[in-house]
Amino acid sequence: xxxxxxxxxxxxxxxxxxxxxxxxxxxxxxxxxxxxxxxxxxxxxxxxxxxxxxxxxxxxxxxxxxxxxxxxxxxxxxxxxxxxxxxxxxxxxxxxxxxxxxxxxxxxxxxxxxxxxxxxxxxxxxxxxxxxxxxxxxxxxxxxxxxxxxxxxxxxxxxxxxxxxxxxxxxxxxxxxxxxxxxxxxxxxxxxxxxxxxxxxxxxxxxxxxxxxxxxxxxxxxxxxxxxxxxxxxxxxxxxxxxxxxxxxxxxxxxxxxxxxxxxxxxxxxxxxxxxxxxxxxxxxxxxxxxxxxxxxxxxxxxxxxxxxxxxxxxxx
Amino acid sequence: xxxxxxxxxxxxxxxxxxxxxxxxxxxxxxxxxxxxxxxxxxxxxxxxxxxxxxxxxxxxxxxxxxxxxxxxxxxxxxxxxxxxxxxxxxxxxxxxxxxxxxxxxxxxxxxxxxxxxxxxxxxxxxxxxxxxxxxxxxxxxxxxxxxxxxxxxxxxxxxxxxxxxxxxxxxxxxxxxxxxxxxxxxxxxxxxxxxxxxxxxxxxxxxxxxxxxxxxxxxxxxxxxxxxxxxxxxxxxxxx
Amino acid sequence: xxxxxxxxxxxxxxxxxxxxxxxxxxxxxxxxxxxxxxxxxxxxxxxxxxxxxxxxxxxxxxxxxxxxxxxxxxxxxxxxxxxxxxxxxxxxxxxxxxxxxxxxxxxxxxxxxxxxxxxxxxxxxxxxxxxxxxxxxxxxxxxxxxxxxxxxxxxxxxxxxxxxxxxxxxxxxxxxxxxxxxxxxxxxxxxxxxxxxxxxxxxxxxxxxxxxxxxxxxxxxxxxxxxxxxxxxxxxxxxxxxxxxxxxxxxxxxxxxxxxxxxxxxxxxxxxxxxxxxxxxxxxxxx
Ligand SMILES: Nc1ncnc2c1ncn2[C@@H]1O[C@H](COP(=O)(O)OP(=O)(O)O)[C@@H](O)[C@H]1O
Ligand SMILES: [Mg+2]
Numbered sequence: 074x075x076x077x078x079x080x081x082x083x084x085x086x087x088x089x090x091x092x093x094x095x096x097x098x099x100x101x102x103x104x105x106x107x108x109x110x111x112x113x114x115x116x117x118x119x120x121x122x123x124x125x126x127x128x129x130x131x132x133x134x135x136x137x138x139x140x141x142x143x144x145x146x147x148x149x150x151x152x153x154x155x156x157x158x159x160x161x162x163x164x165x166x167x168x169x170x171x172x173x174x175x176x177x178x179x180x181x182x183x184x185x186x187x188x189x190x191x192x193x194x195x196x197x198x199x200x201x202x203x204x205x206x207x208x209x210x211x212x213x214x215x216x217x218x219x220x221x222x223x224x225x226x227x228x229x230x231x232x233x234x235x236x237x238x239x240x241x242x243x244x245x246x247x248x249x250x251x252x253x254x255x256x257x258x259x260x261x262x263x264x265x266x267x268x269x270x271x272x273x274x275x276x277x278x279x280x281x282x283x284x285x286x287x288x289x290x291x292x293x294x295x296x297x298x299x300x301x302x303x304x305x306x307x308x309x310x311x312x313x314x315x316x317x318x319x320x321x322x323x324x325x326x327x328x329x330x331x332x333x334x335x336x337x338x339x340x341x342x343x344x345x346x347x348x349x350x351x352x353x354x355x356x357x358x359x360x361x362x363x364x365x366x367x368x369x370x371x372x373x374x375x376x377x378x379x380x381x382x383x384x385x386x387x388x389x390x
Numbered sequence: 391x392x393x394x395x396x397x398x399x400x401x402x403x404x405x406x407x408x409x410x411x412x413x414x415x416x417x418x419x420x421x422x423x424x425x426x427x428x429x430x431x432x433x434x435x436x437x438x439x440x441x442x443x444x445x446x447x448x449x450x451x452x453x454x455x456x457x458x459x460x461x462x463x464x465x466x467x468x469x470x471x472x473x474x475x476x477x478x479x480x481x482x483x484x485x486x487x488x489x490x491x492x493x494x495x496x497x498x499x500x501x502x503x504x505x506x507x508x509x510x511x512x513x514x515x516x517x518x519x520x521x522x523x524x525x526x527x528x529x530x531x532x533x534x535x536x537x538x539x540x541x542x543x544x545x546x547x548x549x550x551x552x553x554x555x556x557x558x559x560x561x562x563x564x565x566x567x568x569x570x571x572x573x574x575x576x577x578x579x580x581x582x583x584x585x586x587x588x589x590x591x592x593x594x595x596x597x598x599x600x601x602x603x604x605x606x607x608x609x610x611x612x613x614x615x616x617x618x619x620x621x622x623x624x625x626x627x628x629x630x
Numbered sequence: 631x632x633x634x635x636x637x638x639x640x641x642x643x644x645x646x647x648x649x650x651x652x653x654x655x656x657x658x659x660x661x662x663x664x665x666x667x668x669x670x671x672x673x674x675x676x677x678x679x680x681x682x683x684x685x686x687x688x689x690x691x692x693x694x695x696x697x698x699x700x701x702x703x704x705x706x707x708x709x710x711x712x713x714x715x716x717x718x719x720x721x722x723x724x725x726x727x728x729x730x731x732x733x734x735x736x737x738x739x740x741x742x743x744x745x746x747x748x749x750x751x752x753x754x755x756x757x758x759x760x761x762x763x764x765x766x767x768x769x770x771x772x773x774x775x776x777x778x779x780x781x782x783x784x785x786x787x788x789x790x791x792x793x794x795x796x797x798x799x800x801x802x803x804x805x806x807x808x809x810x811x812x813x814x815x816x817x818x819x820x821x822x823x824x825x826x827x828x829x830x831x832x833x834x835x836x837x838x839x840x841x842x843x844x845x846x847x848x849x850x851x852x853x854x855x856x857x858x859x860x861x862x863x864x865x866x867x868x869x870x871x872x873x874x875x876x877x878x879x880x881x882x883x884x885x886x887x888x889x890x891x892x893x894x895x896x897x898x899x900x901x902x903x904x905x906x907x908x909x910x911x912x913x914x915x916x917x
Binding site: 131133180184186187188189190192193194196197198200201204205207208316320323354355356357358359360361362363364365366367370371 | 658664711714721724725726728729730732733734735736737738739740741743744747853856857860864889891892894895898899901902905906909
């Protein structure tokens with residue numbers, strides 16, 4: 074049992090990497106599929122970030138798209154207006170997202186804001202961000218958005234090169250996630266998500282670990298958001314909207330399983346497919362996501378990974 | 391020998407209502423210090439104040455002369471004060487050993503590489519070694535309470551705060567727990583502040599007893615003195 | 631002159647904010663659920679009314695039917711969707727309530743955008759404007775204000791004078807006390823949720839009178855209600871009502887002078903800063 078456990082722990086990440094690395098062979102050539110696959114990687118990475126923020130420490134950030142978007146716009150605008158290298162501005166954007174996420178988390182933990190108040194504050198931030206983009210037309214070009222080019226050397230310019238850049242990012246994120254949760258930090262996160270008072274009384278600095286989780290998660294949102302901006306060829310507000318990112322990521326995480334390594338990967342993969350299936354439904358799309366949110370939260374809160382653990386008897390990470 | 395813990399003039403108001411009024415006492419090194427009083431007397435609140443969960447409206451708490459009033463609970467824990475809550479709250483998603491390891495890793499100043507060994511030792515000391523790998527949700531209430539005690543002990547405290555660990559026990563179990571509390575003190579050399587409803591138990595092993603009533607100290611002294619105090623007899627024992 | 635017109639517009643819009651937000655406050659205070667579908671309730675009333683008007687029904691019965699339908703919908707939501715949330719307490723209930731109603735709001739919005747994408751409610755009164763004291767005022771403003779003031783007055787009377795209303799206020803202060811009074815919190819929750827839905831429904835109608843209401847406006851209305859509730863104090867009925875009118879006025883003037891985007895950002899920032907500075911609401915201590 075424990076040997077299968079440790080075997081699985083070491084084998085899972087490379088297996089995920091291998092499967093995803095071979096994915097292009099299966100869908101060779103199709104530009105549409107290449108785009109979908111790359112998008113999937115970005116969303117899985119968003120979900121890994123949200124898993125740290127919400128899955129492990131129950132901080133309801135309703136500003137995932139806004140944090141990714143803040144980083145993306147910051148980077149793109151700095152590059153366009155000041156002529157800075159996109160490599161540098163991606164880092165600056167990431168730092169901005171990390172700083173904002175850290176700030177939200179720090180304030181909310183220190184002020185003891187519950188899930189409602191943190192939800193409202195981050196929701197307000199999302200909407201402010203969106204209106205700022207629409208209002209500052211000179212800088213952001215409003216709804217039309219800004220055209221972007223790759224990062225140079227064909228990186229994030231060519232179809233499959235981009236895919237592997239995002240795959241690299243995602244695998245790094247997953248490795249970081251695994252290192253975090255299997256270290257002493259992970260033990261602290263598990264304990265405090267069970268019971269913050271008991272954790273604090275056992276010597277865990279709850280503020281520090283919650284802020285750390287939010288900061289790392291936000292940095293990940295930032296780096297993926299900014300890279301996505303260059304890959305995508307343009308940025309506009311709808312790419313980072315609440316409905317386009319937050320709701321989808323929430324559903325992906327819930328379905329896959331909070332607090333697990335595989336949850337975001339499976340949830341992200343499944344819902345990339347689902348998303349394509351419901352796209353022709355037009356406005357009903359939103360209805361489907363709303364209904365999924367409800368059903369998942371009512372009937373499937375443990376998520377796919379836990380269900381699979383139970384079905385197979387394997388201690389999947 | 392100086393006092394390990396000194397509390398002076400502890401006063402706590404909850405929305406205008408006093409839960410503690412001008413409570414002062416000290417706890418000596420290695421002492422078993424009992425606190426009794428009717429429900430709502432402020433006993434748990436007093437432990438909240440000492441462990442940093444609640445900041446007192448007025449008053450100071452000193453640990454070996456150092457002012458710890460208003461420090462965060464995790465700091466106070468690392469300074470050597472461990473707390474066992476009234477209703478056991480072990481971490482349900484961790485195993486028994488992991489629960490105890492949390493205390494050893496985060497609660498000690500010298501955590502480090504020895505932490506898991508510490509945790510296993512404490513579990514063995516409390517006779518729970520064969521439950522180590524069990525998810526805590528599968529343990530019974532008494533075992534959960536012991537996991538709490540183990541987690542507290544694993545933080546390497548000099549002062550252990552116990553809140554009604556005997557609630558719902560039958561007489562034999564009460565007897566065993568009394569024995570255990572003495573054993574903990576002797577083996578770990580900790581001072582124990584111990585709240586209890588079961589009079590007989592506390593009178594049996596506490597070296598000094600403080601009686602709280604409506605947030606005020608009604609009496610403080612050896613069990614024999616306290617039991618003779620007419621106000622205590624009237625307010626508390628008289629009714630029983 | 632246009633200053634007075636702006637002020638009147640602001641007050642009228644503000645009264646509608648109050649009406650919407652007070653339902654949110656009551657539902658949150660009593661049931662611990664922050665209803666993120668609240669604005670959608672207003673939209674439901676508007677769409678039902680618009681469809682009934684299309685069928686040739688007169689405006690008054692159509693509006694009444696729209697409001698009642700929304701009340702019934704609210705009742706059903708409380709008795710079905712929210713039951714699982716009510717089974718928990720504390721943070722779990724808050725979280726579950728938040729996400730379930732968020733899901734509900736998407737379901738409603740998706741459904742309406744799909745089934746009645748081009749329907750909008752726009753009610754017209756026989757006399758477009760009157761001139762009391764020589765100032766031209768839109769009749770719609772007067773009617774909307776009267777409706778809102780009547781509804782708010784009735785609500786306050788109910789909460790102050792009737793035993794049930796007093797019980798509701800006592801639960802909002804602390805649930806334990808009410809449980810001791812022998813009140814069934816579950817019934818009261820349903821009652822208040824239905825009442826909140828009815829009030830939201832009324833806002834759907836007044837919005838149709840004052841301007842117009844389309845199927846895509848739900849989220850925006852919810853956000854305005856959230857801002858008002860937050861600024862007024864999530865546990866304070868009077869604070870919420872006052873904040874509604876105040877923010878309505880701010881909204882009218884700011885939109886006029888500095889534009890819609892900045893206004894919205896200012897309102898959102900006010901709400902966020904209120905939470906950080908004084909979570910019980912800027913106006914929460916008025917009562
Ligand atoms: N967080 C709190 N908020 C308001 N009142 C509290 C709080 N904690 C305790 N009280 C009140 O303080 C008094 C003392 O409670 P407590 O310390 O739990 O008593 P005991 O442990 O002696 O039974 C009680 O009247 C209780 O209602
Ligand atoms: Mg107690």
